[in-house]
Amino acid sequence: MNTNMDVIPRQAALVELNQALDRLLDATELHWWRQALERLAQSPDATTAAMLSSHCKRHLRARSVVGAEGWSCVELARALLLVEVVGLQAPKTRLALLEQLFQWGDDLEKIALLKVLDHLDSDGSCLDLALLAGRTSNPHVFAALALDTPYPARHYPDRAFHQLVLKALGMGLDAARVIGLAQRQSVPLNQLALDLMDEQLAAGRPVASSLPQLIAFDLLSPAQLRRLTGLYQQQRLPAHWREHLAGT
Structure with missing residues (x-):
């Protein structure tokens, strides 16, 4: 409260x-x-x-x-x-x-x-x-709930907050505009972000531009970090991932 x-x-x-x-x-x-x-x-x-x-x-x-x-x-x-x-x-x-x-x-x-x-x-x-x-399929309505407002960060439990962020990415919205995202980064959210990345790569779709905003890179396991580094070196991840991987 x-x-x-x-x-x-x-x-x-x-x-x-x-x-x-x-x-x-x-x-x-x-x-x-x-x-x-x-x-x-x-x-x-x-x-x-x-x-x-x-x-x-x-x-x-x-x-x-x-x-x-x-x-x-x-x-x-x-x-x-x-x-x-x-x-x-x-x-x-x-x-x-x-x-x-x-x-x-x-x-x-x-x-x-x-x-x-x-x-x-x-x-x-x-x-x-x-x-x-948040169940809406209208991206404009969903954006009003998810972006540029502290309401979800103040009141959502972690699971609901994670689902909100993932749906925002699925709708092509900018996760960087989800207020409080940095404070909600965690090992479980890392795994959800990596699962989403795998789905996008497997489907031949580009990885969501703001997906790195979900990831606490200092909480990645060595295996997860090696895989991301390898994907970047294979040019399967966008160029801006370099800034996130360089300091890990």
């Missing part, structure tokens, strides 16, 4: 996201946004939140948000609506609300929820929801 020390930086980050959105919106958009927040405050329920989320794409122009890297305008507005409605709930009802909104949402709304999940859940109450979301 996380301590209250986590809360301050998360609150500061939310303030920055709200400010970034406010700076981006023109007068017409800002007027609608203020009205949306007022309406949500008056009726802080899943139905109102879902309706306002669907209206975002009609009232806000799609563009990137300066000062909020990785967010689009509509996506950020949807995420901040979630933050607002969750903050208006009694703690015991928050999980049920998020589960309902996730079930109702389309893929773009699911992405917004997953990208802001770490701000909404400091103690891991939404772990089952995150694990359910």
